[in-house]
Amino acid sequence: MTYRWDFTPLLDNWQALAMGAVGTLRLFAVCLVLGLGFGLVVALARRSRWRAARWFSIGFIEFFRNTPVLVQILWFYFALPMLVPVEITPFTAAILGISLNSAAYSAEIYRAGIQSIEPGQWEAARAIGMSGLQTLRRIVLPQALRRVLPALTNRGIEIFKMTTLASVVAYIELLHQGRLIASLNFNPLEVYSVIGALFFLFLYPLVRATYALERRLARSD
Amino acid sequence: MDTPLLRLAGLDKRFGERAVFSGVDLDVKRGDRIAIIGASGSGKSTLLRCINFLEHPDAGRVILNGEPVGAERQRAGATGIRYDEGSLNRLRQRVGMVFQQFNLFPHMTALGNVMEGLVTVKRMARDDAARLGLAELARVGLADKAEAYPAHLSGGQKQRVAIARALAMEPEILLFDEPTSALDPALVGEVLDAIQTLAAEGRTMILVTHEIGFAYHMATRVLFLAEGGIYEQGTPDEVLKAPRRPLTQAFIAGHRRFSF
Numbered sequence A: 001m002t003y004r005w006d007f008t009p010l011l012d013n014w015q016a017l018a019m020g021a022v023g024t025l026r027l028f029a030v031c032l033v034l035g036l037g038f039g040l041v042v043a044l045a046r047r048s049r050w051r052a053a054r055w056f057s058i059g060f061i062e063f064f065r066n067t068p069v070l071v072q073i074l075w076f077y078f079a080l081p082m083l084v085p086v087e088i089t090p091f092t093a094a095i096l097g098i099s100l101n102s103a104a105y106s107a108e109i110y111r112a113g114i115q116s117i118e119p120g121q122w123e124a125a126r127a128i129g130m131s132g133l134q135t136l137r138r139i140v141l142p143q144a145l146r147r148v149l150p151a152l153t154n155r156g157i158e159i160f161k162m163t164t165l166a167s168v169v170a171y172i173e174l175l176h177q178g179r180l181i182a183s184l185n186f187n188p189l190e191v192y193s194v195i196g197a198l199f200f201l202f203l204y205p206l207v208r209a210t211y212a213l214e215r216r217l218a219r220s221d
Numbered sequence B: 001m002d003t004p005l006l007r008l009a010g011l012d013k014r015f016g017e018r019a020v021f022s023g024v025d026l027d028v029k030r031g032d033r034i035a036i037i038g039a040s041g042s043g044k045s046t047l048l049r050c051i052n053f054l055e056h057p058d059a060g061r062v063i064l065n066g067e068p069v070g071a072e073r074q075r076a077g078a079t080g081i082r083y084d085e086g087s088l089n090r091l092r093q094r095v096g097m098v099f100q101q102f103n104l105f106p107h108m109t110a111l112g113n114v115m116e117g118l119v120t121v122k123r124m125a126r127d128d129a130a131r132l133g134l135a136e137l138a139r140v141g142l143a144d145k146a147e148a149y150p151a152h153l154s155g156g157q158k159q160r161v162a163i164a165r166a167l168a169m170e171p172e173i174l175l176f177d178e179p180t181s182a183l184d185p186a187l188v189g190e191v192l193d194a195i196q197t198l199a200a201e202g203r204t205m206i207l208v209t210h211e212i213g214f215a216y217h218m219a220t221r222v223l224f225l226a227e228g229g230i231y232e233q234g235t236p237d238e239v240l241k242a243p244r245r246p247l248t249q250a251f252i253a254g255h256r257r258f259s260f
Helices: A008-012 A014-046 A051-065 A069-083 A090-115 A119-127 A132-169 A174-185 A188-220 B044-051 B085-094 B110-121 B126-139 B155-168 B185-200 B212-218 B236-241 B246-256
Strands: B006-015 B018-028 B033-038 B059-064 B071-075 B078-082 B095-098 B173-177 B204-208 B221-226 B229-234
Touching: A008 A014, A008 A174, A008 A188, A014 A051, A014 A090, A014 A132, A014 A174, A014 A188, A051 A090, A069 A090, A069 A132, A090 A132, A119 A132, A119 B085, A119 B095, A119 B155, A132 A174, A132 A188, A132 B110, A174 A188, B006 B044, B018 B044, B018 B059, B018 B229, B033 B044, B033 B212, B044 B173, B044 B204, B059 B085, B085 B095, B085 B110, B095 B155, B110 B126, B110 B155, B126 B155, B155 B185, B185 B204, B185 B212, B212 B236, B221 B236, B221 B246, B229 B236, B229 B246, B236 B246
Parallel strands: B033 B204, B033 B221, B095 B173, B173 B204
Antiparallel strands: B006 B018, B006 B059, B071 B078, B221 B229
């Protein structure tokens, strides 16, 4: 029993795969920016002097951390339009599910980073007349972000891989296209091997880039 | 003309149930150099930190140039004082502080540390701030370290950068919170020299210190803190050479035990 590998159906369908890759990258880019960006907002809300903001932050984090992204995507796509009259595309549903979940996780990462900064840093900045916001922006966040960069990199990787969940609402990304090709050509071995390899090929250089960023940020050590 | 540069009026501070000090009154005139000494836990640093509101006093007022900091508010029948962030930030620009642990910003060069307040708080153009920052670094003898990050500086150098950072804001009063306590003995001298230079320029300063000898030579007035307040005060000769009250005498005797 020797299996005869045959990649021709994949090569014939390279345009479909390319479309999928574009869909994956597009979803990843949007979710990365929204997820990590909104996560910072949620983390700062948790430190707010307003109780309502703190409650919102904690509620948000716990809700989205403790529900599966897959369920969230399905909920946004199928359930939300039944409650409010909105048109939800597969792209939007996937963005909502993945971004909100990532925001919840990254908020906790940011919080840990901010808390790890010595009180003396706040005090030194306040002592020269900097406002709380200026201190955060100029002194605390640059140091905190540097410390949590490896953890944020992990989040980024996770976001990239979570884009495959969007296939469940027929969003056109790599896995969706692969499944299509596999079902038409009965070649799941080749297809899923190539899909997996493509993810690695996309992700590994990105991870290397964050290592380079870490080194660049370490020049003050 | 009589208005003191800084007046503390009836300052109270407590941490939970424990009163650190109560009813502290102090007048600081322009050009005064006040050394605050006392045992650990006597509230020296806390008193200093109440002046620029890194700690908020529980009662009493801080009055800078005749203007009380904060606004009185009636709430639930009691008179409280509300300190808004803006007025505290303005106060802090006029009151510089140097910390025991230096607290330099590690992600900025020495020059970056000194420029930070000028650019971010005073909104100075970067070129001007860099020129001024370099001049301040030169004043503490560190012009050649402008591009060095704090991690590459010795403790004494770090503290001198911290002094330059405080000076750059052109404060009217300088607060030193045990500026040499975290230093190797061999590095204490260079920091004391820098402070001495500022003293010779006639700057107003308040110094919390364990360096009794330095306090003696530098200060115009010495406060000894004990029993929740200023226990004894006077000229360095009065307080350090001929203390009148028992706790001061015991404290000074303890410090003289190993002098040679």
